[in-house]
Amino acid sequence: MTGKVFKEGGHLEYAIEAKGLSKSFGQHIAINQLDLQIPKGRIYGFLGPNGCGKSTCIRLLTGLLEASNGEVNILGKPLLGNEESLKQRIGYMTQKFSLYDDLTVKENLSFVGAIYGFTGKQKKARINELLSLYDLEKQTKQFAGSMSGGQKQRLALACATLHSPELLFLDEPTSAVDPENRREFWERLFDLCDAGTTILVSTHYMDEAERCHALAILEEGNKRADGSPQQLMEAMPAKVVEVSGDNLRRLKQNLIQHPDIMSAAQIGAHLRVLVKQKVANPLRFISQLSDGRVAVLARPSLEDVFVACTGGRHVD
Amino acid sequence: MWIRIYAVFIKELKQLSRDKMTFGMIVMIPLVQLMLFGYAINTDARHIPVGLVDLSQTSESRAIEQAVMATQSVDFIARYASIKAAEMAITKGEIRAVLYLPVDLPRRLFLHPSYDHMQMHSALTLPIGQWIVDGSDTVIASSIRVLRNMPLDEVAGHEVTQTSASFEVVQYFNPEQRTVVNIVPGLVAVILTMTMILFTSAAIVREHEHGNMEFLITTPIRPMELMVGKITPYVIVGLIQVAIILSVGYWVFSVPIKGGLFSLFCASILFIFASLTLGLVISTVVKNQLQAMQMTIFILLPSILLSGFMFPYDAMPVAAQWVAESLPVTHFMRMIRAIALREASIMLLGKDALWLAVFTIVGIIIASLRFKKKLE
Ligand SMILES: Nc1ncnc2c1ncn2[C@@H]1O[C@H](COP(=O)(O)OP(=O)(O)OP(=O)(O)O)[C@@H](O)[C@H]1O
Numbered sequence: 001m002t003g004k005v006f007k008e009g010g011h012l013e014y015a016i017e018a019k020g021l022s023k024s025f026g027q028h029i030a031i032n033q034l035d036l037q038i039p040k041g042r043i044y045g046f047l048g049p050n051g052c053g054k055s056t057c058i059r060l061l062t063g064l065l066e067a068s069n070g071e072v073n074i075l076g077k078p079l080l081g082n083e084e085s086l087k088q089r090i091g092y093m094t095q096k097f098s099l100y101d102d103l104t105v106k107e108n109l110s111f112v113g114a115i116y117g118f119t120g121k122q123k124k125a126r127i128n129e130l131l132s133l134y135d136l137e138k139q140t141k142q143f144a145g146s147m148s149g150g151q152k153q154r155l156a157l158a159c160a161t162l163h164s165p166e167l168l169f170l171d172e173p174t175s176a177v178d179p180e181n182r183r184e185f186w187e188r189l190f191d192l193c194d195a196g197t198t199i200l201v202s203t204h205y206m207d208e209a210e211r212c213h214a215l216a217i218l219e220e221g222n223k224r225a226d227g228s229p230q231q232l233m234e235a236m237p238a239k240v241v242e243v244s245g246d247n248l249r250r251l252k253q254n255l256i257q258h259p260d261i262m263s264a265a266q267i268g269a270h271l272r273v274l275v276k277q278k279v280a281n282p283l284r285f286i287s288q289l290s291d292g293r294v295a296v297l298a299r300p301s302l303e304d305v306f307v308a309c310t311g312g313r314h315v316d
Numbered sequence: 317m318w319i320r321i322y323a324v325f326i327k328e329l330k331q332l333s334r335d336k337m338t339f340g341m342i343v344m345i346p347l348v349q350l351m352l353f354g355y356a357i358n359t360d361a362r363h364i365p366v367g368l369v370d371l372s373q374t375s376e377s378r379a380i381e382q383a384v385m386a387t388q389s390v391d392f393i394a395r396y397a398s399i400k401a402a403e404m405a406i407t408k409g410e411i412r413a414v415l416y417l418p419v420d421l422p423r424r425l426f427l428h429p430s431y432d433h434m435q436m437h438s439a440l441t442l443p444i445g446q447w448i449v450d451g452s453d454t455v456i457a458s459s460i461r462v463l464r465n466m467p468l469d470e471v472a473g474h475e476v477t478q479t480s481a482s483f484e485v486v487q488y489f490n491p492e493q494r495t496v497v498n499i500v501p502g503l504v505a506v507i508l509t510m511t512m513i514l515f516t517s518a519a520i521v522r523e524h525e526h527g528n529m530e531f532l533i534t535t536p537i538r539p540m541e542l543m544v545g546k547i548t549p550y551v552i553v554g555l556i557q558v559a560i561i562l563s564v565g566y567w568v569f570s571v572p573i574k575g576g577l578f579s580l581f582c583a584s585i586l587f588i589f590a591s592l593t594l595g596l597v598i599s600t601v602v603k604n605q606l607q608a609m610q611m612t613i614f615i616l617l618p619s620i621l622l623s624g625f626m627f628p629y630d631a632m633p634v635a636a637q638w639v640a641e642s643l644p645v646t647h648f649m650r651m652i653r654a655i656a657l658r659e660a661s662i663m664l665l666g667k668d669a670l671w672l673a674v675f676t677i678v679g680i681i682i683a684s685l686r687f688k689k690k691l692e
């Protein structure tokens with residue numbers, strides 16, 4: 001911990017700053033001493049398995065939950081005491097669909113528009129703009145409850161961005177969406193980002209995490225690593241070796257027994273092995289262990305980083 | 317602020333109009349209750365199945381049987397040779413009572429004071445017959461007790477001077493009319509309590525359960541705006557119900573509204589708001605819709621029992637009166653009965669009206685304060 005103190009009014013260049021953010025539910029610590037610095041105009045990712053505290057963290061940052069400990073500054077203002085005024089400036093797309101199933105697409109948008117103070121022509125224009133942007137023009141009269149996962153998610157994004165927030169929270173926005181629609185969705189996110197919106201998105205998909213400008217890997221409420229995908233891959237405390245040959249399943253069982261091997265996972269005809277940093281020559285090390293099968297060094301992927309950081313393997 | 321209240325109002329109204337079940341309940345609850353209380357639940361029982369033990373077998377005994385049948389209170393469905401056999405039938409539940417006519421019936425009839433006033437002071441005033449009644453059901457028992465003083469002019473074949481006992485009968489038979497007159501306005505109060513609290517007590521928890529709340533509280537909406545917007549559609553619902561009950565009461569049961577419609581409208585509006593806010597307060601306390609339901613019943617029971625709907629307020633112990641005073645329905649019960657039955661105007665009922673208004677304001681404030689824009 002660097003002991004850096006918050007200045008009065010916070011840092012303007014950060015959309016989100018958190019220090020020592022903690023949250024416990026009874027005995028259970030859901031978020032543990034989280035420090036975050038998310039610059040404005042970026043897409044920042046929370047990557048982590050189920051139950052690691054992604055949603056809880058977002059709820060803390062939006063002011064929906066009260067932190068047990070720690071300070072949060074949102075858009076340069078302390079969150080505590082400014083929750084209501086910040087609500088005009090942030091948007092939140094919940095993990096579970098939180099619009100009204102028994103209202104139509106248009107009625108949902110109209111309701112949200114009115115809540116944010118839009119009226120008359122201005123509201124109509126904004127709704128039409130969103131309907132065409134998120135390709136919902138054919139569904140205007142359809143009940144939200146009867147739409148497909150992808151359509152629901154586009155409607156939710158339209159509602160969350162209706163008031164053009166400066167900061168957008170997206171909690172696992174693409175969990176019910178096919179890869180094609182997911183690409184589309186990310187196009188929209190980059191559009192928003194280009195327009196100056198800061199986006200915080202949680203996910204457990206590696207490919208999504210890789211699209212973020214920067215991300216934090218969360219596990220059991222702790223931040224295991226953070227930085228850009230590139231930085232994370234470079235700074236990974238392990239080497240990646242790919243072994244090919246036969247009887248890979250048996251080999252895997254043997255390899256994971258070794259204390260210097262973090263993990264081994266079969267990917268097609270290869271066995272992808274993470275070897276601890278301290279091993280000087282990982283290729284020779286693996287060759288010896290695998291009876292002379294072919295071993296090559298491979299470029300680390302985000303998944304490797306994730307595996308190396310989580311499951312108790314981050315501690316040496 | 318008004319934009320947001322209006323937005324919530326429209327949203328609730330649309331959801332309500334799409335919820336066929338709830339929509340049906342709005343109309344069906346008043347109608348069914350009105351029919352139940354108006355027709356079925358009658359403290360004056362009719363066509364009770366009874367038996368007859370006729371030991372005299374004379375024309376007089378047949379005349380008495382006819383006269384008793386003519387009251388429509390009872391139907392003779394069986395005859396028994398002896399009291400023993402009839403008692404057996406009562407025990408089995410086949411009949412609810414038995415009329416026993418003794419062998420010396422003609423003599424008793426002749427000597428009975430109500431048969432001939434000349435005999436009024438006769439020393440011999442034996443009853444002409446005997447009713448043996450299943451006393452376990454008090455309503456039936458009292459209906460038959462009424463027959464005790466049945467006038468016997470038809471049996472005598474000539475007009476009999478009314479005795480004081482016959483007046484008693486007249487008093488007994490009147491309540492049928494009076495009960496309905498009293499029940500219909502009271503029913504307005506009970507039904508409004510039930511539906512208004514029922515609909516709103518689930519209002520906030522439903523948003524939580526459907527996951528809408530998590531989004532809603534990240535918007536700039538204020539608790540007060542949400543509360544007011546949510547209850548307003550139900551004011552309309554409440555007024556529709558008042559109209560249904562009172563017009564059915566008027567057309568079907570001929571219960572007039574003596575006081576002014578304006579007074580009636582004001583009193584109803586005040587009570588509807590008070591009930592809705594009570595529902596809202598419940599809604600901010602409970603954790604799910606089931607609990608909301610239980611709380612509603614918890615409020616509903618004293619509302620029916622203590623408000624003066626079932627039992628006269630003045631006859632209740634002081635402690636019960638205190639509880640009754642704290643319920644909005646007691647105040648409304650007083651107001652609507654005064655307006656509908658005694659031609660009172662809202663001006664004369666200032667104390668109760670003020671009480672409902674204060675209850676509403678305090679309720680809305682409590683609900684808004686209790687409603688935190690937090691998830692926990
Ligand atoms: N209201 C609550 N009361 C008690 N425990 C809670 C509460 N909310 C969350 N938790 C616990 O906190 C932990 C983190 O939950 P959270 O919902 O933040 O996970 P997540 O990362 O969003 O998971 P997922 O990917 O499944 O959505 C879990 O162990 C969960 O059981």
Ligand SMILES: [Mg+2]
Pocket residue numbers: 054055056095171172
């Ligand atoms: Mg989650």
